[in-house]
Amino acid sequence: MNLDERIIGMIAQLSAVRRAEIGPTDRLREDLGLDSVCSMELLSMLAEELDVDIALEEAMAVTTVGGAIEMVRQHLGARADAV
Amino acid sequence: MPSEELASLRASVERFARAEIRPAEIDREERIPTRVLSGLAEMGLFGISIPEEWGGAGLGLHGVCEMVATLARIDRSVATMVGLHLGLGTRGLVAFGSDELRAAFLPELAAGRKIAAFAATEAGAGSDLAAIATRAVEFEPGRLRVDGGKIYVTNGGIARVFTIAAATPGLRGAKRGHSLILLERGDRGLEASGEERKLGLRGSSTTSLHLDGVEVPIARVIGAPGHGMEQLAHVLSWGRTAMSAGCSGAAQAALAAAMEHTATRRQFGRPLAAFEVVREQLAQMAALAFAMEALVEQTCALEDSPEELASRSRAAKVFCSEGDWEICDLAVQLHGGAGFIEETGLPLLLRDARITRIFEGANDVLLVAHGASAGLRADLHVGPALAKAKAIADGLAAAVSRQAEELREWLGVRLVTQQRLLHRLGGLLVLRESADAAVLRAEADGTPGTSALAEHWAEIAWRRAAPLLEGPLPLDRIDLIASRAP
Secondary structure (H helix, E strand, O other): HHHHHHHHHHHHHHHHHHHOOOOOEOOOOOOOOOOOOHHHHHHHHHHHOOOOOOHHHHOOOOEEEHHHHHHHHHHHHHHHHOO | HHHHHHHHHHHHHHHHHHHHHOOHHHHHHOOOOHHHEEEEEEEOHHHHHOOOOHHOOOOOOHHHHHHHHHHHOOOOOHHHHHHHHHHHHHHHHHHOHHHHHHHHHHHHHHOOOOOOOEEEOOOOOOOOOHOOOEEEEEEEEEEEEEEEEEEEOOOOOOOOOOEEEEEEEOOOHHOOEEEEEEEEEOOOOOOEEEOOOOOOOOOEEEEEEEEEEEEEEEEHHHOOOOOOHEEEEEEEEHHHHHHHHHHHHHHHHHHHHHHHHOOOOOOOOEEHHHOOHHHHHHHHHHHHHHHHHHHHHHOOOOOHHHHHHHHHHHHHHHHHHHHHHHHHHHHHHHHHHHOOOOOHHHHHHHHHHHHOOOOOOOOOHHHHHHHHHHHHHHOOOOOOHOOOOOOOHHHHHHHHHHHHHHHHHHHHHHHHHOOOHHHHHHHHHHHHHHHHHHHHHHHOOOHHHHHHHHHHHHHHHHHHHHHHOOOOHHHHHHHHHHHHHH
C-alpha cells in the first residue's frame, strides 16, 4: 500500500466515508464531515505512524485530502516513496 | 414572546408544578402521572420551542432553559421528560426538517398530544457516535428500510415520535455516512421495550428501541441525507444547554433546602449556620450555583452562533452537572443523618443528579474534546469584556491560555491525541469559563451581593485550577497498577 492509499484509508476510518469515494480534491470538513479536532486527529495519527513532526498551525492550514497527502510528503522528503 | 409573558408562563408552570407534581410518588411509581402530562400540555409547555406557524410559542433556548430550570427545582424526572422533548426530541425536526415533515409532525408535538424522543446510543456506540450500526438503506426508490437497535432512549416508553441517528452510507449520493430520521410509534417493525430500572430519574421513561425492517418514505430523513453528524452537533448543543439549566435549577433547590435546614437545626446551642465550617460550605454552594446559572445564561446568548454554542454548551454541561452533584452532595452532608432518609427528599436530589455527569456526553469525554478544541485555538486571549473583569478571573484566563500555548508548542499536532493533557486543559477551560460567566453576570447585575458571589467563585475556581496546571502522574506507573488491578 503506498502513502496515498494509507492516508486515504485513515481518512475513511475517521470519516466513515467509503474508501473508494474519497479523492484528493475532497474537503476534509465540507465533503467528508471531519470537524477541526477530527482533522487534527488524522494528522496526528499520521505524524505518529510516519514519525514526522508537524506543527499545529501547519496542520490547521490543511483543508483537503490532497493537502494532507502533500504535507506529509514534504515532511517525509526522500523517505516518502519508501513508506 | 415578551419577557413579561415568559415570566407569567414561568409563574404558571411553577404554580402548577408545586400543586400537582409529587416527586416522592413519581420516584416510587416510576412514572409521571397522566394528570401532570395533561396539565403541562394544556399550558402549552410542549410547544414553547416550536415555531408559531406549527402551533408552538417560538421561544428560543433561553425560554426553554427557564422552563426546564423551573421544573427541575421541583422534580427532575418531569424536567428531563420536558427538556428532552423540547431539546433533543424536536430540535432536529424544527431546525432541519422539510416544511412537509414539520407540518406533518410539529402541531401534534407542540400540543403535547405526542411526546418526542431521541435515539442515538447503541450497545456498541455510546460516546463514539460515529460507530452507530443502525442502518437505513433505500431498498426501492423513495423507500427506506431501517434496521438496528437503540438503548437508553429517554421518553422511549411514552414517546410517539422518535428522531433516530442511523448510518446511511451513499444515500442519495451523500458521501457522509449518517442521517437523522424521523420514526413514529406504529411504524411496522418499531418497538420500544424494556423500561430500565435506574438509580435515579425513575419517573423518566428509559427504554430500548428495536428497529426490525422499519420501512418509511425517504421524506422522513431530516434535512439533507448524510448530514446527520453536523445536525447532531446542533441538536446536542440545545440538549446540553437545556440539561445544564435543569442542573442549575435542581442545585438551587438543594441549596435552598440546605440553607433552611442549617438555619433551623440547632446543635451545641446554636443553629448549624452559626458554625464557621458550615457557613464556608454554604458560601461555596451559593457561589457555585451562581456561576452555574450565569454560565447557562451566557450559553443561551450564543444561540445564533452554532460553533460557539457547541463549545460553550459542552462546558456548561460539564460544569453544571458536576456542580449539581457537588451541591446536592453537600446538601445531604449538611442535613446530617436526615440527609440519608428518603422522606426528606435529599437522597432523591442526589440520585437524580448522578446521571447528568454521564448522559448527553460523558463528562470525561467532553473534557477531552473541550481540551482538544481549546488546544487548537491560538486565540484564547482575554477578550474585551474580560478586560473589565476581576483580577482573579483574568489571572485564571491568562494561566489557561499560557498552558494551552505551551502544550501546542511542545507537542504540535500530536497534542490532540494526548488524552490526559487534553482532559486537564478541558478542565481548566471549564473553570475559566465558569469564572468569566460569574464575573460578567455580577458586572451586569451591579449589586454587592452578586459581586461577592462572583468573587468567591472566581477564587474557588482559581484554587481548583492549580492542580490541573501540574503535569499528570507518570503513565508507566498508572499502566502497571491498572493492568494488575483485581
